[in-house]
Amino acid sequence: MFSLLRRGPGRLTPQQAHQQTGDGKAVLLDVRETPEWNAGHAPAALHLPLSRLVTGASLPGATQGKPVITICRSGHRSRQAAELLAGRGVEATDVTGGMTAWARAGLPVTGGQDGSGGVIA
Numbered sequence: 670m671f672s673l674l675r676r677g678p679g680r681l682t683p684q685q686a687h688q689q690t691g692d693g694k695a696v697l698l699d700v701r702e703t704p705e706w707n708a709g710h711a712p713a714a715l716h717l718p719l720s721r722l723v724t725g726a727s728l729p730g731a732t733q734g735k736p737v738i739t740i741c742r743s744g745h746r747s748r749q750a751a752e753l754l755a756g757r758g759v760e761a762t763d764v765t766g767g768m769t770a771w772a773r774a775g776l777p778v779t780g781g782q783d784g785s786g787g788v789i790a
Contacts, residue, residue: 678748678752678754678755678761680744680748680762680765681738681763681764681765682764682765682766682774683764683766683770683771683774683776686740686764686771687774689736689738690714690738694735694736695762696715696731696732696735696736696737696738697715697738697740698714698715698717698729698732698737698740699711699714699740700717700739700740700746700747701716701718701719701740701746701768703718705768705788707780708780709768709772709778709779710780711740711768711779712777712779714740715729715731715732717729719746719747719749719750722750722753722754723753728754732759736760736762737751737754737759737760737761737762738761738762738763738764739751739754739761739762739763740763740764740767740768741767741768742767743766743767743769744763744764744765744766744767744770745767747763747764747767748763751763768788769788
């Protein structure tokens with residue numbers, strides 16, 4: 670089979686992800702590295718870098734029994750994380766455009782030195 674025809678985990682827009690995590694239906698998992706997380710992240714997100722996920726790190730306890738929505742800066746690492754988690758039997762999707770699209774959509778970002786948050790380009 671061609672890899673282009675393989676269907677992986679679904680993708681959500683930032684608005685869809687915000688709604689589902691805000692409703693408590695799913696958990697937002699930020700898979701960026703710590704400096705990126707510290708610069709700014711979605712307020713309700715949990716943090717677990719992709720570099721730790723690929724080495725077998727366990728998901729935070731708050732993800733148990735809930736779908737996981739992964740997010741990174743642009744959508745590439747979060748896509749990898751969603752595929753990795755789906756391979757582990759976790760119901761996982763990712764956010765198209767990542768935190769860059771999240772911030773552009775005017776959704777909340779927290780963190781950084783002044784607390785207002787930003788996304789490292």
